[in-house]
Each structure stands twice: as structure tokens, then as C-alpha cells.
Amino acid sequence: MIEVRDIAREFRRPRQVHGPLGGLRTFFTREVDIVHAVSNVSFSIDAGEVVGYLGANGAGKSTTIKMLSGILVPTSGTITVNGLVPWEDREANALNIGVVFGQRTQLWWDLPLIDSLRIIAKLYRMETAHYERNLARLDELLELTPFLDTPVRQLSLGQRMRGDLTAAMLYEPKILYLDEPTIGLDVVAKERMRGFIERVNQESGTTIMLTTHDLADVERLTKRIIFIDKGLVLFDGPVAELKHRYAPYRELHVTLAPNGDQPELPQMPGIIDIEETPGRLEIRFDPATIAVADLIAAVVASHPVTDLAIVEPALESVVREIVQSGEVRR
Amino acid sequence: MSFVANIPAWRELIRASIRFQFMYRFSVIMGILLAGVTIYLLTVVWTSAYAGQDEVGGIPLKLMLVYLTISNLQSWYLKPGIGFDIVDRVREGQIGFDLTRPVSYPSQLIATAAGDQLGMLPMVVVALPVAAVLGELAAPPSWQAGVGYLASFIIAWFIAVELAMIIGLVAFWTLEMTGFMMVYNLVGGFATGALVPLWFMPDLLRQAVQLLPFQSIVYVPVSIYIGIPATGSMYTAMALQVFWAVVLAGVIAIVWKRALYRTVIQGG
Amino acid sequence: MERFSLMRTLAGAAIRSELQYRANAVSSIIGGILFQITGFIVVWIIAARFGQIGDWGLAELTFLYGMRLTSHGIFYAFFSQMFELDRVLITGEFDRYLVRPLPPLMQLFTRKLRINCFGDLIGGSALLIAASSGGVVDWSPIAVVYLLLAVVGGALVEGAVQITLGSLGFRFLQTYPLRASVNEVFNVYGNYPNVIFPTALRAVLTFGLPIAFVAFFPASVLLNRADELSVPAWLASIAPLVGLVLFLIAVRIWRWQSANYQSAGN
Numbered sequence: 001m002i003e004v005r006d007i008a009r010e011f012r013r014p015r016q017v018h019g020p021l022g023g024l025r026t027f028f029t030r031e032v033d034i035v036h037a038v039s040n041v042s043f044s045i046d047a048g049e050v051v052g053y054l055g056a057n058g059a060g061k062s063t064t065i066k067m068l069s070g071i072l073v074p075t076s077g078t079i080t081v082n083g084l085v086p087w088e089d090r091e092a093n094a095l096n097i098g099v100v101f102g103q104r105t106q107l108w109w110d111l112p113l114i115d116s117l118r119i120i121a122k123l124y125r126m127e128t129a130h131y132e133r134n135l136a137r138l139d140e141l142l143e144l145t146p147f148l149d150t151p152v153r154q155l156s157l158g159q160r161m162r163g164d165l166t167a168a169m170l171y172e173p174k175i176l177y178l179d180e181p182t183i184g185l186d187v188v189a190k191e192r193m194r195g196f197i198e199r200v201n202q203e204s205g206t207t208i209m210l211t212t213h214d215l216a217d218v219e220r221l222t223k224r225i226i227f228i229d230k231g232l233v234l235f236d237g238p239v240a241e242l243k244h245r246y247a248p249y250r251e252l253h254v255t256l257a258p259n260g261d262q263p264e265l266p267q268m269p270g271i272i273d274i275e276e277t278p279g280r281l282e283i284r285f286d287p288a289t290i291a292v293a294d295l296i297a298a299v300v301a302s303h304p305v306t307d308l309a310i311v312e313p314a315l316e317s318v319v320r321e322i323v324q325s326g327e328v329r330r
Numbered sequence: 331m332s333f334v335a336n337i338p339a340w341r342e343l344i345r346a347s348i349r350f351q352f353m354y355r356f357s358v359i360m361g362i363l364l365a366g367v368t369i370y371l372l373t374v375v376w377t378s379a380y381a382g383q384d385e386v387g388g389i390p391l392k393l394m395l396v397y398l399t400i401s402n403l404q405s406w407y408l409k410p411g412i413g414f415d416i417v418d419r420v421r422e423g424q425i426g427f428d429l430t431r432p433v434s435y436p437s438q439l440i441a442t443a444a445g446d447q448l449g450m451l452p453m454v455v456v457a458l459p460v461a462a463v464l465g466e467l468a469a470p471p472s473w474q475a476g477v478g479y480l481a482s483f484i485i486a487w488f489i490a491v492e493l494a495m496i497i498g499l500v501a502f503w504t505l506e507m508t509g510f511m512m513v514y515n516l517v518g519g520f521a522t523g524a525l526v527p528l529w530f531m532p533d534l535l536r537q538a539v540q541l542l543p544f545q546s547i548v549y550v551p552v553s554i555y556i557g558i559p560a561t562g563s564m565y566t567a568m569a570l571q572v573f574w575a576v577v578l579a580g581v582i583a584i585v586w587k588r589a590l591y592r593t594v595i596q597g598g
Numbered sequence: 599m600e601r602f603s604l605m606r607t608l609a610g611a612a613i614r615s616e617l618q619y620r621a622n623a624v625s626s627i628i629g630g631i632l633f634q635i636t637g638f639i640v641v642w643i644i645a646a647r648f649g650q651i652g653d654w655g656l657a658e659l660t661f662l663y664g665m666r667l668t669s670h671g672i673f674y675a676f677f678s679q680m681f682e683l684d685r686v687l688i689t690g691e692f693d694r695y696l697v698r699p700l701p702p703l704m705q706l707f708t709r710k711l712r713i714n715c716f717g718d719l720i721g722g723s724a725l726l727i728a729a730s731s732g733g734v735v736d737w738s739p740i741a742v743v744y745l746l747l748a749v750v751g752g753a754l755v756e757g758a759v760q761i762t763l764g765s766l767g768f769r770f771l772q773t774y775p776l777r778a779s780v781n782e783v784f785n786v787y788g789n790y791p792n793v794i795f796p797t798a799l800r801a802v803l804t805f806g807l808p809i810a811f812v813a814f815f816p817a818s819v820l821l822n823r824a825d826e827l828s829v830p831a832w833l834a835s836i837a838p839l840v841g842l843v844l845f846l847i848a849v850r851i852w853r854w855q856s857a858n859y860q861s862a863g864n
Contacts (some may be wrong), residue, residue, distance in 0.1 A: 333625065353611075357775040360775040360776065360779045363779065364779050364782055364783075367779075367782070367783055367786065367787075368801045370787060371786050371787060374794050374795055375643070375651055375790060375794060378652045378794040379645075379647075379648040379650070379651050380648070380652050381648070381650065386647075387647075402783070451844070505786075511626070511629075513625075513629045513632050513633070516636040516637075517631045517632060517636060520636040520639060520640070525640045526639075526640055526643050526644070530643060530644075530647055531643060532643065532646065535643075553642060596772065
């Protein structure tokens with residue numbers, strides 16, 4: 001569905017000149033600063049996949065999405081989306097895709113939401129019956145009725161996002177690009193948004209590419225992650241593999257009896273780190289070196305344990321680790 | 331709040347707005363070129379209208395061209411942006427901050443306008459040769475006329491600031507002012523006498539223009555400069571300007587009080 | 599044809615948005631009319647006092663002014679949003695034009711309607727009617743058709759210039775001061791007969807900035823003064839065609855430059 005080969009995108013901006021007449025000199029200067037937003041990215045996405053596109057701020061996520069949707073032309077490399085080159089066959093490509101930018105709306109600011117939806121239907125050449133059927137379905141999923149007649153500028157952020165999602169899904173695009181779709185939303189609104197994305201993918205088979213800072217979005221919605229940093233792909237694969245590769249450890253969380261002793265644990269191979277607070281132990285260990293049963297036995301033998309839990313590392317901390325170390329592990 | 335205690339605050343505003351002017355040098359230079367374009371057009375149009383006659387209605391062509399050059403140079407220089415500032419700040423809700431400062435808002439505006447004007451001053455050095463090449467420049471006929479012009483010019487600046495402020499204050503009642511601004515700029519532009527001096531206007535129009543404050547911004551000072559002062563003598567001409575400065579200050583006081591009431595009591 | 603229907607939909611949305619601010623609409627129209635009346639009063643005062651400018655009489659000057667103004671009104675009705683281009687590019691609003699199945703330029707044009715264009719159209723038509731009652735034009739069906747083509751052509755010339763300069767915005771972002779200045783030059787120089795300028799400047803205002811093609815050339819043709827021009831009469835008479843050609847070229851330049859779009863937030 002989506003084929004990306006060796007794309008790069010650099011931005012040139014005239015170097016700011018300071019001093020007398022700096023503004024004018026900046027305007028005419030030929031010196032430029034070159035920023036490599038995306039250096040070399042390749043991946044392919046099959047129809048019906050949901051892919052989380054992750055990376056730190058400035059890693060090149062938005063730039064990639066913009067190239068995929070035909071907003072930016074890559075400096076080099078090729079992209080085909082459903083057989084089309086997005087920036088060359090822009091209008092044909094537009095019919096295949098829906099785009100939601102969490103921080104911006106594509107709705108008509110001064111008009112009631114329903115007007116924007118009607119205009120969208122017209123722009124995407126929809127038959128009236130088709131439009132009404134789709135709107136009814138989206139209304140059912142996103143509960144739009146209460147604010148369909150409200151001008152967009154008066155909508156709350158959550159309502160506006162629902163409106164934007166409706167606008168993007170109204171014409172049933174084959175592909176949906178979501179750039180930070182849950183940014184700024186409260187917990188309830190986020191949950192509604194995730195439920196919606198999940199259903200759209202399951203019921204219509206829509207291919208979805210999602211950038212987000214909220215890793216709960218990813219854990220809930222996607223099986224596959226593409227992780228980029230400094231314009232390069234660091235990882236492309238299942239969520240579980242990312243965790244396995246970057247965080248091949250587990251944690252044993254131990255709650256101790258109140259006022260009990262807290263002696264040192266005996267040295268054992270396979271224990272990576274122990275974090276000790278009064279009444280609590282967090283032991284990070286490598287399950288390949290030490291059996292969980294042995295570890296628990298050792299802890300129980302020396303400590304008054306009231307509760308035990310084995311915890312998988314959260315994606316959040318995995319990602320933090322990757323970004324901080326900034327290195328590729330194969 | 332005492333006058334002296336406010337001086338540091340005003341000085342800082344003047345500085346800030348000088349810096350701002352420097353940041354926008356490119357549009358300033360564009361502004362000079364545009365003024366030059368207008369000066370050149372008026373020179374050509376009036377020369378063509380004179381059609382070879384040395385003088386019309388007692389006004390020699392050369393004097394006419396000096397009038398047009400000086401008055402358009404001055405219109406370019408005297409364009410207080412504070413009217414737009416007020417509109418922007420009211421629209422973005424920042425006016426609240428301005429109102430909470432311990433210096434009255436109108437005086438903040440005047441300080442800002444003064445900074446704008448001083449920041450633009452170096453640009454006059456660029457503008458003068460442009461005007462001299464494209465139009466016609468000449469020294470005033472006597473040193474008295476020169477000094478009189480400078481005095482009259484300062485009052486003119488004050489009136490221009492006052493008018494801009496009144497327009498800007500309207501933003502407290504309605505935010506959509508594009509149309510209003512346009513009327514002001516154009517009727518204002520024409521009624522200042524920058525395009526046609528009052529002596530060439532048909533009687534009825536001239537009488538109407540003489541009843542408005544706009545002529546005090548351009549026509550009055552420039553007429554002093556070229557040595558044929560409005561109202562016959564430069565002292566009465568300046569008295570007329572002072573009269574308008576005081577009247578407009580009164581208008582601002584009233585409008586400002588109501589605007590403040592509206593914002594504070596009813597919420598912006 | 600489908601394009602036009604879509605464009606109508608977008609324009610309809612723009613008009614409905616505008617009507618949300620009714621008070622402003624009225625003041626904009628009045629402002630538009632007054633804006634231009636002031637400019638015309640200057641011409642009128644000079645022509646009334648001196649009898650002519652560049653050997654053109656009051657009725658002829660009025661006709662020229664009316665044509666230019668009507669053209670400008672049409673230009674403003676369709677292309678006013680060119681003046682919002684900087685904002686559209688800097689805020690990244692242009693992104694959403696690029697993900698929709700319509701040419702981005704078309705979406706920019708239909709973004710909003712500037713009501714004050716009606717001021718220009720009303721004022722321009724009024725001046726044309728006033729001038730024509732002075733009997734300066736021999737009206738025939740062909741002359742009427744030519745006038746209509748000419749005012750549209752004039753609008754296209756102005757549109758072409760603004761689009762070409764606007765396409766620099768994909769590289770420099772801020773082109774408004776430049777475009778506003780050029781628009782101002784059109785506004786002040788386009789209203790006067792080109793013959794008052796020295797020969798070199800006439801050439802610049804014909805081939806450099808094609809101001810003469812907006813109204814002066816077609817007006818000269820309609821006023822039977824085309825033989826006084828410093829260009830061949832046939833060149834003056836194809837002004838409407840020149841407008842169309844320049845416009846098409848400008849759209850090509852725009853498309854070519856738009857590959858440099860950098861989007862916001864990068």
C-alpha cells in the first residue's frame with residue numbers, strides 16, 4: 001500500500017545576518033543553513049496495517065507524514081502510495097487518503113460543522129446517499145449530533161478533533177494519516193478516539209499510520225512500530241520485539257511487611273539493578289540468566305514479603321532509553 | 331501617579347519600539363520606495379497638467395513640486411502604527427496586560443509612537459535623496475519659515491498620533507475595522523492635502539476640508555515650509571493646529587474613559 | 599466543469615463565512631467605494647482645474663479610471679486572497695490545500711471573499727457610465743464585448759503579477775511587502791495615461807511591469823487614441839489576450855515553485 005525508498009528531505013533557510021541592515025541582507029543573502037530533517041528512510045506498509053511512527057521531537061516524523069501525503073516534495077528518494085506518487089499525482093492521491101493534524105483543523109472556522117462536512121463531501125465527489133450513510137455511521141461512533149450545527153470556532157478541542165476525524169473518514173479513504181491525534185485531549189476523549197481508530201481499522205480495513213507522543217496510543221492500537229531518530233530508521237518491527245531488543249529484562253516488584261528487616265540480597269548473576277525504598281524493592285533482572293523462580297525463592301528466604309509482581313518494561317521507558325542512548329542495536 | 335515617576339516606563343517603551351522599527355527595516359525601505367513612487371507620479375502628473383505654463387493661480391510649478399515632495403515625504407514619515415497596535419492587542423486579549431500596568435495606556439501609546447518616530451529618523455537620511463531625485467526639494471525661503479515648519483511639524487505629529495489613537499480605541503467596541511481603517515486612510519490621505527494642496531481644491535471641497543483636523547497634519551506645516559502659510563500667517567496656522575490638538579485630546583479622554591469602563595466593567 | 603462546480607462550493611463557503619460579520623460587510627463596501635473615490639477626486643480636481651492631464655480630457659481620464667477600477671474590482675473579487683498568502687504559508691494552512699483533491703491555488707483563491715471588491719466594481723462601473731455619457735466612446739456591440747474582455751484581461755494581468763511574485767513565497771515566506779508595493783504601483787500608475795511618462799519609463803510600465811495592459815492600452819483603443827501610443831496599435835488591442843497569456847504563465851511558475859514549499863514547523 002505504501003512504499004518508501006531511501007527518502008531524504010533537507011530544509012534550506014537563509015542564514016540570519018546581524019548588524020546594520022541585517023534584515024535586508026538576510027533577504028538577499030545566498031548563504032543558507034541546511035537542516036536534514038529526514039536523512040534516509042525506507043519502509044513499506046501493507047493494506048490494513050496500523051503502524052505507529054515514533055521518535056523524539058524533531059526526529060522527522062511530521063516531515064515523513066507530509067511527504068507521504070503530498071505536502072512536501074522529498075529532496076531524494078521515491079514514495080508510492082497505492083501506486084501513486086503523492087506530490088505528482090496530488091489530486092488523485094488526495095482521494096485515497098485522509099489526514100488529521102492534531103494541532104490544526106481542516107474545518108471551516110466560521111461555519112457550522114455540518115457545513116464543513118457537506119463541503120468535504122462535495123470536494124471528494126460523494127453521492128448524497130453515500131454521504132448520508134457515512135455521516136450516520138460516523139455520528140454513531142463519534143456522537144456528533146449535539147454539535148453538528150455549532151460553528152467550528154466554538155467547539156471544544158475534543159469536539160473539534162471528532163469533527164476533524166469525521167472530515168477525514170467521511171469519504172472512506174484507503175489510508176489514514178494521523179499526526180498526534182490525541183494531543184491535548186482529556187482521558188475520556190483519548191479513549192473515545194482510540195476506540196474509533198480501532199474500529200475503523202477493523203471494520204473498513206483502513207491502513208493507518210499514526211505519529212504520537214502518547215505511547216498508550218501505540219500500545220493500544222498498533223502491532224508494528226517504526227522508530228526514527230535524527231532522520232534515520234532505528235527500528236521497524238513488532239512492539240514486542242522492540243521491547244525484547246531494547247529492554248530484555250523484567251522487573252520484580254516486592255512489597256515488604258511493615259517494620260520488617262531489609263537485609264541486603266545475596267549477590268546473584270543475572271540481577272542488573274536493585275532499587276530499594278523503605279518497604280519496597282524493585283529488582284531488575286535478566287530472565288535469560290536467572291530463573292524467575294530462583295530469584296523469588298532467594299528474595300522470600302531473606303525478606304518478609306507481603307506481595308510480589310513481575311512487570312514488563314513499559315514502552316515509555318523503552319523509548320526513553322532508545323532516545324537517550326541514541327544507538328542502534330541489531 | 332506622578333509624571334516624573336512614569337518617565338522610566340515611557341523611556342523603556344520608546345526604546346522597545348525603536349528596536350522594533352529596526353527589525354522591520356525591509357518594509358521600511360519598501361515604504362520609502364513607495365513614497366518615492368508616489369512623489370514621482372505626482373511630479374509627472376502635475377508637470378503634465380501645468381502643460382508648460384510657468385505658474386497657475388499664482389503658484390509656480392517648481393513651488394508646487396516642492397510642496398508635493400515635502401508633503402509626501404512627511405506623510406510617509408508620519409504614519410503612527412499605534413491604531414493597528416490597539417486593534418491587535420484588543421483582538422488577542424493582550425489589552426488586559428496593558429491596562430494593569432501602572433502607567434496609563436494612552437501615555438504608553440504616545441511613548442510607543444514617539445519611539446516609532448525616532449526609530450524611523452535614520453531612514454529620513456535614506457528617504458531625502460530618493461525624494462530629491464524623484465521629486466523636487468528646496469530650502470524654505472527664510473530661516474523663520476524653517477523654524478516655523480519644525481514647530482508646526484511636531485504639533486502635526488501629535489495630532490497624527492491622537493487621530494490614530496481615536497481610531498484604534500474604536501476597537502474596544504467593534505473588532506472588525508478593515509473598512510473603517512480604509513476610509514480613514516483615504517479620506518484622511520486626501521484631506522491632509524498631500525495629493526492636492528488646498529489652494530487648488532474647488533471652493534466647496536476646500537471649505538469642507540478646512541473644517542476637518544486632517545489638514546493640520548500635512549497641509550499646514552508644509553504651507554509654512556514653502557512660505558505661503560495656511561490662514562495667512564504661520565502663527566495663526568500653528569494656533570489652529572494647537573486648537574485641534576487640544577480638542578482631540580479631549581475626545582480621547584472621553585472615549586478612553588468609556589472604553590475602560592466597557593472593558594473593566596463588562597469584560598473585554 | 600466539475601472544477602468550477604467545486605470552486606463554487608468553496609466560494610459559497612467563503613461568502614457564508616463572511617456574512618457572519620454583517621456590519622463589517624457594509625462598512626467594507628462603503629470603505630471600498632470611498633477608497634477609490636478619493637483617488638479619483640485627485641484626477642478630477644486636476645482635470646477640472648487644468649483641463650487635461652497628458653492631453654487627455656476629463657471624460658477620457660474618467661473612462662480610464664473606471665476601466666482600471668472595474669478591472670481591479672474583478673481582480674480583487676477573485677484574487678484578494680493572494681494578499682493573505684504569507685499567513686497561509688507561515689501558519690501551514692497551505693498543508694491542507696495540498697491534501698485535498700483540488701488545485702491548491704484554487705483553494706487559496708476561494709479561501710475568503712473580500713467584500714470591498716464590490717466597492718471597486720460599483721465605483722468603476724459608475725465612472726464608466728459617467729464617462730460614456732460624455733460621448734467619448736463610439737459604442738457598438740463589438741466595443742461592448744471588447745470592454746468586457748478588457749476588464750477581465752486587466753484583472754488577469756494584475757492576478758498574474760501577484761501570483762508570480764507570490765510564488766517567491768515558497769522560498770522566502772515573506773513577500774507581502776513586495777507584493778503590496780507592486781499592487782500600490784499598479785493602483786497609482788495604472789490610473790493615469792501612460793503618455794505623461796518619459797519614454798524609458800513607458801517601456802518599463804509596458805514590458806517590465808505590464809501596467810499599461812491593464813487599462814491604458816484597451817482604453818486607448820476604445821477612445822480611438824491607439825495611434826498615439828509608442829507601441830503598435832495591434833499590440834494595444836490584444837491587451838485582453840496578453841492578460842490571459844500572462845495569467846497562464848504565472849500559474850505555471852507557481853506550480854513550478856510550489857515544489858519548494860517547506861510547510862510549517864520544520
